Amino acid sequence: MIFDTLIIVDISTNVNMRMECCEPLFGGILEEEEAARTAAMFAALADPVRLRIVSMVAAAPDGTACGCELEDPLGLAQPTVSHHLRILREAGLVVGERRGRWVHYRVVPERLDEIRNALSPPVLDPV
Amino acid sequence: MIFDTLIIVDISTNVNMRMECCEPLFGGILEEEEAARTAAMFAALADPVRLRIVSMVAAAPDGTACGCELEDPLGLAQPTVSHHLRILREAGLVVGERRGRWVHYRVVPERLDEIRNALSPPVLDPV
DNA sequence: CCTTCGTATCGATGATCTTCGATACATTGA
DNA sequence: TCAATGTATCGAAGATCATCGATACGAAGG
Numbered sequence: 001m002i003f004d005t006l007i008i009v010d011i012s013t014n015v016n017m018r019m020e021c022c023e024p025l026f027g028g029i030l031e032e033e034e035a036a037r038t039a040a041m042f043a044a045l046a047d048p049v050r051l052r053i054v055s056m057v058a059a060a061p062d063g064t065a066c067g068c069e070l071e072d073p074l075g076l077a078q079p080t081v082s083h084h085l086r087i088l089r090e091a092g093l094v095v096g097e098r099r100g101r102w103v104h105y106r107v108v109p110e111r112l113d114e115i116r117n118a119l120s121p122p123v124l125d126p127v
Numbered sequence: 128m129i130f131d132t133l134i135i136v137d138i139s140t141n142v143n144m145r146m147e148c149c150e151p152l153f154g155g156i157l158e159e160e161e162a163a164r165t166a167a168m169f170a171a172l173a174d175p176v177r178l179r180i181v182s183m184v185a186a187a188p189d190g191t192a193c194g195c196e197l198e199d200p201l202g203l204a205q206p207t208v209s210h211h212l213r214i215l216r217e218a219g220l221v222v223g224e225r226r227g228r229w230v231h232y233r234v235v236p237e238r239l240d241e242i243r244n245a246l247s248p249p250v251l252d253p254v
Numbered sequence: 255c256c257t258t259c260g261t262a263t264c265g266a267t268g269a270t271c272t273t274c275g276a277t278a279c280a281t282t283g284a
Numbered sequence: 285t286c287a288a289t290g291t292a293t294c295g296a297a298g299a300t301c302a303t304c305g306a307t308a309c310g311a312a313g314g
Contacts, residue, residue: 025239026182038175038178043169050166052162057154067261082262092245098310107179121251176272194291206275211272
């Protein structure tokens with residue numbers, strides 16, 4: 001095994017997601033199921049709004065931002081922002097923590113590392 | 128600038144694609160246009176069939192495979208495979224070279240490196 | 255209890271995408 | 285020139301997705 005399993009607890013759903021993702025592209029022919037898992041991860045990042053959300057959360061003062069801070073800069077309605085945050089959450093790319101009325105989101109860099117591993121060049125076998 | 132510009136010549140369209148892609152997610156808030164470019168790259172990888180195609184081409188004996196070799200293992204019709212190859216081509220993830228009747232595709236690892244760079248953790252400023 | 259405010263869900267709409275049959279194009283060999 | 289084969293394009297059908305108004309949920313403060 002190349003990387004460990006990342007366990008993420010989604011506070012809004014209280015679901016422990018044990019996600020194994022992103023078998024390396026250069027580690028042999030991908031099985032259908034593995035390909036679907038990895039494709040789902042890329043799909044979460046395959047939207048300009050979601051990429052901007054990730055960059056905005058990462059660039060926020062404490063590395064956290066609530067949804068209400070994103071609506072204006074993105075120019076999108078609240079349900080739309082909530083929709084995108086949900087997809088990022090379910091992909092394990094961000095986690096949300098409720099503080100009073102607000103839910104503070106932060107990026108999960110380990111998840112991005114997993115995706116990077118999937119794109120890593122092949123490991124050369126020593127002779 | 129972190130990475131150079133990758134120039135890819137698509138033999139089937141004879142179009143020189145000068146693509147700059149994938150500004151780092153942790154390099155500040157992404158502009159709308161940059162986010163759209165990066166999202167398009169991820170969208171090309173956000174499909175199980177295309178991920179399997181990339182892994183199959185990479186795992187092929189010479190690192191190249193023609194479309195006809197992919198239809199059976201994928202269980203898809205020829206137009207469908209051609210469609211996915213087109214998307215991968217336009218994203219610069221593979222290039223095709225015609226040899227006689229066949230078009231041999233190969234993966235462009237530099238493109239995958241660019242995507243990996245976009246997901247790289249932030250560079251820590253020295254104090 | 256009631257209001258306020260941030261968030262999540264529902265339902266609908268319009269756009270985009272995957273898939274494939276039909277068809278055209280390209281190259282090879284007879 | 286004609287048939288065979290690999291590839292690309294077209295058009296249609298069904299599925300998926302982004303967006304947002306309406307609405308419900310949740311927490312804080314009178």
